[in-house]
Amino acid sequence: MDTDLSSQDRKDLDKFIKFFALKTVQVIVQARLGEKICTRSSSSPTGSDWFNLAIKDIPEVTHEAKKALAGQLPAVGRSMCVEISLKTSEGDSMELEIWCLEMNEKCDKEIKVSYTVYNRLSLLLKSLLAITRVTPAYRLSRKQGHEYVILYRIYFGEVQLSGLGEGFQTVRVGTVGTPVGTITLSCAYRINLAFMSTRAGEDNGAVYPSVEDSQEVCTTSFSTSPPSQCVFTVTKAHFQTPPPVVTDTLKVPVMGLAFSHQLSSSRLSYQPAALGVGSADMGYPVLFAGGLHAAHPHQLIGPGKEGGVPPIPSQPAHGTQADQERMCTPLDGVHYSAATPSSSEDTETVSNSSEGKCGSPHDLLETIFVRKVGAFVNKPINQVTMANLDIPFAMFAPKNVELEDNDPMVNPPDSPETESPLQGSLHSEGSSGSSTGNTHDDFVMIDFKPAFSKDDILPMDLGTFYREFQNPPQLSSLSIDIGAQSMAEDLDSLPEKLAVHEKNVKEFDAFVETLQ
Amino acid sequence: MNCRAEVLEVSVEGRQVEEAMLAVLHTVLLHRSTGKFHYKKEGTYSIGTVGTQDVDCDFIDFAYVRVSSEELDRALRKAVGEFKDALRGSGSDGMGQISLEFYQKKKSRWPFSDECIPWELWTIKVNVVNLANEQERQICREKVGEKLCEKIINIVEVMNRHEYLPKMPTQSEVDNVFDTSLKDVQPYLYKISYQITDSLGTSVTTTMRRLIKDTLAL
Numbered sequence: 075m076d077t078d079l080s081s082q083d084r085k086d087l088d089k090f091i092k093f094f095a096l097k098t099v100q101v102i103v104q105a106r107l108g109e110k111i112c113t114r115s116s117s118s119p120t121g122s123d124w125f126n127l128a129i130k131d132i133p134e135v136t137h138e139a140k141k142a143l144a145g146q147l148p149a150v151g152r153s154m155c156v157e158i159s160l161k162t163s164e165g166d167s168m169e170l171e172i173w174c175l176e177m178n179e180k181c182d183k184e185i186k187v188s189y190t191v192y193n194r195l196s197l198l199l200k201s202l203l204a205i206t207r208v209t210p211a212y213r214l215s216r217k218q219g220h221e222y223v224i225l226y227r228i229y230f231g232e233v234q235l236s237g238l239g240e241g242f243q244t245v246r247v248g249t250v251g252t253p254v255g256t257i258t259l260s261c262a263y264r265i266n267l268a269f270m271s272t273r274a275g276e277d278n279g280a281v282y283p284s285v286e287d288s289q290e291v292c293t294t295s296f297s298t299s300p301p302s303q304c305v306f307t308v309t310k311a312h313f314q315t316p317p318p319v320v321t322d323t324l325k326v327p328v329m330g331l332a333f334s335h336q337l338s339s340s341r342l343s344y345q346p347a348a349l350g351v352g353s354a355d356m357g358y359p360v361l362f363a364g365g366l367h368a369a370h371p372h373q374l375i376g377p378g379k380e381g382g383v384p385p386i387p388s389q390p391a392h393g394t395q396a397d398q399e400r401m402c403t404p405l406d407g408v409h410y411s412a413a414t415p416s417s418s419e420d421t422e423t424v425s426n427s428s429e430g431k432c433g434s435p436h437d438l439l440e441t442i443f444v445r446k447v448g449a450f451v452n453k454p455i456n457q458v459t460m461a462n463l464d465i466p467f468a469m470f471a472p473k474n475v476e477l478e479d480n481d482p483m484v485n486p487p488d489s490p491e492t493e494s495p496l497q498g499s500l501h502s503e504g505s506s507g508s509s510t511g512n513t514h515d516d517f518v519m520i521d522f523k524p525a526f527s528k529d530d531i532l533p534m535d536l537g538t539f540y541r542e543f544q545n546p547p548q549l550s551s552l553s554i555d556i557g558a559q560s561m562a563e564d565l566d567s568l569p570e571k572l573a574v575h576e577k578n579v580k581e582f583d584a585f586v587e588t589l590q
Numbered sequence: 591m592n593c594r595a596e597v598l599e600v601s602v603e604g605r606q607v608e609e610a611m612l613a614v615l616h617t618v619l620l621h622r623s624t625g626k627f628h629y630k631k632e633g634t635y636s637i638g639t640v641g642t643q644d645v646d647c648d649f650i651d652f653a654y655v656r657v658s659s660e661e662l663d664r665a666l667r668k669a670v671g672e673f674k675d676a677l678r679g680s681g682s683d684g685m686g687q688i689s690l691e692f693y694q695k696k697k698s699r700w701p702f703s704d705e706c707i708p709w710e711l712w713t714i715k716v717n718v719v720n721l722a723n724e725q726e727r728q729i730c731r732e733k734v735g736e737k738l739c740e741k742i743i744n745i746v747e748v749m750n751r752h753e754y755l756p757k758m759p760t761q762s763e764v765d766n767v768f769d770t771s772l773k774d775v776q777p778y779l780y781k782i783s784y785q786i787t788d789s790l791g792t793s794v795t796t797t798m799r800r801l802i803k804d805t806l807a808l
Contacts, residue, residue, distance in 0.1 A: 110644035110646065110653075111642070111643065111644050112641075112642075112658065113641040113658060114641040114658055115625070115638070115639060115641040115657065115659055115775050116625070116638055116639040116641070116774070117625070117626040117638045117773060117774050117775075118626075118638060119625065119628065119637060120639060123639040126624065126625045126637045126638065126639055127640055127641075127642070128642065128658070194752060197749060197750070197752075198750065200620050200640075200749075201621065201746040201750055203620070203642055203655045204617050204620065204621075204654070204655050204742050204745070205743065205746055207644065207653050207654055207742075208738075208739035208742045209739075212653065213651070216653075245743055246747070247746060247750070248746065248747075248749070248750030249750060250752075
């Protein structure tokens with residue numbers, strides 16, 4: 075099969091697929107950052123924009139994607155997947171979508187690689203831009219902030235859809251036939267957005283009503299958040315290790331094939347300055363610095379008519395993209411290469427040093443899990459850790475307390491198992507661990523302490539009075555049994571009473587005359 | 591050559607007409623626009639870069655991506671604005687349709703004028719509904735947002751069938767295939783027209799032709 079493809083075409087095709095995969099990841103991740111994306115059109119080709127589309131490269135995302143690919147390309151049975159998940163500040167997490175870039179065996183031998191395939195890949199990227207805005211996760215990601223954050227994970231290999239729950243829906247973004255197979259890009263997204271297992275199986279209908287249901291289930295509300303930034307977190311397994319190791323890739327040999335599992339997801343959320351992390355420490359502007367991809371895209375140069383003139387190799391890279399709108403201070407350690415045609419596909423700018431400049435992921439993640447103790451919660455003040463201690467009505471908090479250790483509202487459930495290397499997934503276990511704790515928090519018993527009442531003045535205080543007043547004994551005449559009994563007696567005694575009254579008619583008449 | 595025709599239908603409130611139409615038209619044009627061609631010697635050309643930007647709707651729970659070109663946006667807004675005004679006009683039952691047609695020009699010899707051959711036609715049928723209270727409007731915001739998501743998926747599905755597209759032209763013929771009047775992007779030649787259905791059910795055809803620099807008519 076490949077013998078029909080010239081070596082140059084094969085080389086070009088591999089490069090197109092590789093950079094298409096990288097751009098796909100960028101589009102998906104950037105669409106889940108939670109902010110509006112805007113890039114400029116440029117009438118003059120810059121020589122750096124793959125597929126003639128202005129898609130910025132977040133270096134860390136590219137780095138993660140390359141680590142996941144590990145030099146391989148999507149092929150039959152080897153798909154590149156981007157998993158988008160949601161994680162609340164309480165530690166509950168849920169997979170929202172899986173974007174899959176797959177290859178099947180259906181080949182199109184007649185298609186022109188350097189022209190038609192390239193243009194169709196460009197069209198597919200445009201479709202991806204459009205589709206990433208219509209799945210439910212887009213609206214969720216736009217509202218991420220204090221209550222929840224959106225995470226992404228890239229993996230290569232078999233597609234894992236089990237974390238999406240029952241009744242997930244799929245949307246196909248598009249396909250592009252190539253001489254070595256057909257590239258397919260699709261998205262499977264969850265429609266049941268409930269965290270708790272008790273709600274499993276419900277809400278398999280429309281997508282947006284499910285979002286409303288999840289608001290009822292989650293203890294936090296989805297609110298509009300400030301623009302998100304791309305921040306890296308360290309996994310639970312790495313909490314106790316000092317930064318700045320931001321991401322960790324573990325190669326887990328499975329069935330003789332090596333897969334790269336991203337253990338720590340880059341958390342796409344904004345950390346406001348109130349939590350002690352200023353934007354300067356976030357590293358987000360840093361992420362764009364030196365974001366130029368020096369694996370130079372082809373300057374697509376074709377003939378006047380449809381056909382195949384091999385493209386002319388690309389031009390040397392520049393330090394910044396022409397359409398870069400953010401701060402573009404090159405980082406130390408960012409390498410720029412003057413590309414030559416032979417080396418263009420291998421040299422890259424990888425701002426590895428930027429990973430160390432993403433602030434303090436450990437601190438950031440700790441602050442995410444701060445749990446405010448709400449009013450009337452049956453907790454002593456001094457056992458609330460890392461929380462805001464300004465509890466309303468603190469003087470009315472009861473003195474006998476439960477063990478703090480059992481309260482998931484103070485200690486978010488640890489989920490080291492979910493993020494261990496062998497699990498390879500960030501979902502499911504964390505939520506199940508917290509579910510039992512949360513059921514106890516549905517109802518909180520409190521002592522009724524009316525305002526301004528004190529125990530030591532009267533034997534019966536105001537609260538006792540209220541309770542008794544609101545629960546008085548029932549009137550005997552209103553009792554059904556007594557009423558029924560007296561009614562029967564009355565009816566039986568009625569004739570006798572009438573006879574007695576008839577005898578005393580004269581007395582009654584005299585009484586009436588005295589009144590007149 | 592047969593013209594590929596796609597029809598989309600939406601029911602919207604009056605104030606949602608503009609945003610809904612722009613969302614659909616921009617999504618179609620995103621797929622039907624390229625970077626500017628720069629022809630070089632020996633019949634080769636390079637292509638500019640198309641930027642994109644997110645647009646949030648004010649009256650619909652919806653967001654879409656459009657090409658970063660203010661000229662293109664202005665042209666679409668002008669057409670949609672006229673359509674919206676016509677819908678509001680007297681005699682209208684709130685029903686109409688707006689069409690986006692992509693065409694090629696075929697040079698004809700004198701004395702015949704150039705022929706415009708459509709190759710793709712997108713028609714959006716609009717039904718304007720009147721709502722009684724704020725609660726209905728809120729529901730409408732969400733429902734129309736969901737419907738537009740479905741329309742975007744439909745559009746993408748059509749686009750990725752990879753059916754007929756005009757051949758890439760030589761420098762002398764580029765104006766027969768692409769609209770080269772914009773300075774930053776280059777959509778395929780297109781025109782927008784609309785029809786309003788009045789209360790009697792007859793259609794009043796109002797065609798608005800987009801100015802093309804070299805359109806001549808005898």
